[in-house]
Amino acid sequence: MKQKEFNIPFSGLKQGKHNFNYQIDNTFFDSFGYDEFNAANINLDVVLNKTSTMLEVDMEASGTVNVNCDITSEPFDQPIDAGLHLVVKFGEEYNDEDIEILILPHREHELNITQYVYEMLVLAVPQKRIHPGIEDGTLESEVLDRLKELQPKEKRSNKEENDPRWDELKKLLTDK
Secondary structure (H helix, E strand, O other), X not given: OOOHHHEEEOOOOOOEEEEXXXXXXXXXXXXXXXXXXXXXXXXXXXXXXXXXXXXXXXXXXXXXXXXXXXXXXXXXXXXXXXXXXXXXXXXXXXXOOOOOEEEEEOOOOEEEOHHHHHHHHHHHOOXXXXXXXXXXXXXXXXXXXXXXXXXXXXXXXXXXXXXXXXXXXXXXHHOO
């Protein structure tokens, strides 16, 4: 989904580097129908380097998304740090088959980076989302208590059960 906020009008810009900054919240992901984040607070810095023949776009995102833990379903803030380098060239027709090279028609005067931002941020979140309190043992949860109760316990027997047939064979080994 294209959002006008992420349109960068490059035709009026002078050659050189130009900085753009965006604040991304959950409404950005809602516009894509993506509902795995409870909340989002992400800062996106975009540096556009315009040359006479092409554009170079460097995107750096940092912030947090609130997701549910895969083990306990407890919500927590997952830190995000992501970056993407995009080269924009000009040609006869639009072509975005290569992930790092975008070809825009010569008549275009603005660049929309919405889809690239969305993919970069969604891919920056780990597939397995584990609450940091589980790893360091500080999270208190009914689910964790129940999992500990249901965890298989080691069988310990105080007495050794010996088969008399094996005892006779063991004597042969020690009788050397």
